[in-house]
Amino acid sequence: MIPYGRQDIRQEDIDAVVGVLRSDFLTQGPAVPRFEQAVAAYCGARHALAVNSATSALHIACLALGLGPGDWLWTSPITFVASANCGLYCGAQVDFVDIDPRTYNLCPRALEHKLVEAERANRLPKVVVAVHLCGQPCDMEAIHALSRRFGFKVIEDASHAIGGRYKGEPVGNCRYSDITVFSFHPVKIITTAEGGMAMTNDPALAEKMALLRTHGITRDPAQMTHEPDGPWYYQQIELGFNYRMTDLQAALGFSQMQRLDEYVARRHHLARRYDELLRDLPVTTPWQHPDGYSGLHLYVVRVSEARTGRPHRAVFEALRRDGIGVNLHYIPVHTQPYYQRMGFKAGQFPEAERYYAEAISLPMYATLTEAQQDEVVDALKRAIAA
Structure with missing residues (x-):
């Protein structure tokens, strides 16, 4: 059987993972920030947050943008269910915008038409998730212009698109979006076995997503509600999740990034x-x-x-x-x-x-x-x- 997709694992990938197995850190060590920095540098984004799946990245992206009950998330109907489910996880309502018949991506003309109708009905979306189907970027300039006109936030679901470019610049630089999400599932372009990443240029969004991926817990005194009791102290200041990527996964991802x-x-x-x-x-x-x-x-x-x-x-x-x-x-x-x-x-x-x-x-x-x-x-x- 010739599969539709598969990973490419080479000796350097195996050596990178074995190096972590022989180190002091298997989960939260130096490999995760090194991988984040490599992807951020490649894409030209200021912040990169590695997580255990692209679905997790979509979830914390929506939460960081304030999506919640009473809000709407719109996305393409031609996508994996996670692009829509992330809105439901936040208690929001979900709707769809039809695709462009040539690119198969969310159609900006259909989006504009639906936004005009939604404005009249007072039910504009808070977040639009633009999915780069097959790896082809959406018309992000047009979607961004509509976001400025109608006041919604933009997430690029670039699960298929790392290594791609839009108007000559890397997908993931967030020039036309608030947050971009990548997937590193084995059938994707590079892999961490399971894993994902959220990119942003907004330090407040990066801080919020970093908190949400780690149970909502902080050890930073500047984020705490009162002085720490001692050097062991931490505080839960949000309801977060265990969405962290391990050093094992990040070492594999960093090795794959080189190719x-x-x-x-x-x-x-x-x-x-x-x-x-x-x-x-x-x-x-x-x-x-x-x-x-x-x-x-x-x-x-x-x-x-x-x-x-x-x-x-x-x-x-x-x-x-x-x-x-x-x-x-x-x-x-x-x-x-x-x-x-x-x-x-x-x-x-x-x-x-x-x-x-x-x-x-x-x-x-x-x-x-x-x-x-x-x-x-x-x-x-x-x-x-x-």
């Missing part, structure tokens, strides 16, 4: 090769906006029965039978049973649903060989011709 540009460049080579190999097939290959340089976490083709004469599901299942571990990213969140019980219905976000009816994620990872890629393309040809 980030190599990984993304390899993905671009493979994407260009897919584009060429699939040119004569009746499928829609990904379109890349000229303003962005994608992290290319995913390579999604669209397969419509109208063009191929074969049902989408039949093509998907034929690929799986042929040993190609294709996947589908993602099922529209508003169609999930949990969200349907909240009142969402099929048909509300038609572009998202059209995308879901046609999307197939082909294998895409740095160690995918050209021979394996040829196998994938040959299998797709057979699946369409069957």
